[in-house]
Amino acid sequence: MLTNKNSLKRRLQIVELVRKRGEVSVEELSQAFDVSSVTIRSDLTYLEQQRYLLRSFGKARYLAQKSGEDILVPASDGAARKSSETLIARIAAESVGDHEAVMLGAGEIIHKIVPFLADRANLSLLVQDIAIAHTAQRFLHCELLLTGGQLENGGTAMSGPDAEASVARRQIDVCLLQASGLDRDGNLLAADPALARVAHAAARAATRTIVLAYQPLLDERSGKVFASAADVDMLLIDDGIDPPTIDTMARHGLTLERREGGVVEFRRD
Missing domain, CATH: 1.10.10.10 (Winged helix-like DNA-binding domain superfamily/Winged helix DNA-binding domain)
Structure with a gap:
């Protein structure tokens, strides 16, 4: 509900x-x-x-809104989104334990996870995004590695064959990835195909995969598939998810739990 x-x-x-x-x-x-x-x-x-x-x-x-038209969104909507994303990040960080090898993918929610890992001991952190690496240097005392690869379109996230190979050959206890969309078959999507390929390599290499999303587009055309709900251990999402999507997660073996602040957690038992 x-x-x-x-x-x-x-x-x-x-x-x-x-x-x-x-x-x-x-x-x-x-x-x-x-x-x-x-x-x-x-x-x-x-x-x-x-x-x-x-x-x-x-x-x-x-009905698509024209540029300049008023929209039914309160002025605080941006702040509400930031608050929800931060809560999703905090809940995701709870799944990371001491002494683990962690892969952080790209995305704003992933970036928000870093401060919540400050009290973990002996982490080994593999980071895809240079901006996230800079934040990790400020907050964390741990082994910090970059995936390597190339930067495209002026962004800070690395991708390409080198990044994919770097992720694939490492031992990863848990990877945290961000989805921009999902489809009716339970496939998780990234808007950038190059980032999707790195995320796919990370999900295959990791013992546990956690995916985060805020208001993902429910459209198979909204991105490139990087994983299926059947392959992940947890999906954290805002409560805007609709009943058919909830049913899809259940068919893939994920159990729903409602967390504080309207966050919906799907977890594999």
């Missing part, structure tokens, strides 16, 4: 859910938010009047 503290929050979540999926039925929304279909229809009427979506035959379709 999705969080439903008030009608504004529910309507924000409806817009985001419809945006991700493109089209959602009234029945699906009613089940997702645990409210009556009458309440959902009232929400959809309001959102259609405000031109955030279109209604058609018992379904809601996303």
Whole structure:
């Protein structure tokens, strides 16, 4: 069940859910938010009047916003996202123990994990992103290694055959990776194909794989597959995930646990 503290929050979540999926039925929304279909229809009427979506035959379709138009997102939305990402990072860090060899992939949530590892003893850290390596030097006293590889498009994350080979030949106890999307088959996606290949090599090499995501696009065209939910040990995500995706995780053997702050944890028993 999705969080439903008030009608504004529910309507924000409806817009985001419809945006991700493109089209959602009234029945699906009613089940997702645990409210009556009458309440959902009232929400959809309001959102259609405000031109955030279109209604058609018992379904809601996303209406893309034009540049400069007001959107149904409060001013604090950016701060709320940062807070949620930090919470996801903290929960992920709880799975890292002393004396472990850890691989950190690329992404803002991955970057936020570093300070939460400050009290771990004798970590060996393999880092793909130069910016994350700089942060690790500030907060951690541990063995710090870079994957190597090449930088593309002015970014700080390394990729390419050298990075993939570096990751593949190392012993990794746990790798932490960030997904930008996932599809209906439970595949985890990275927006950049080059980064996806490094993430794939890390997931194959690691004893445990943890994937983090904030509002991932639920679209098989939104990126390159780097792992399946069947291959990971944990998926941490915000509570905007929809019921069909929850069912997909369950089919891949992951058990749902709701954590504080609206974070959803799928863990392999």
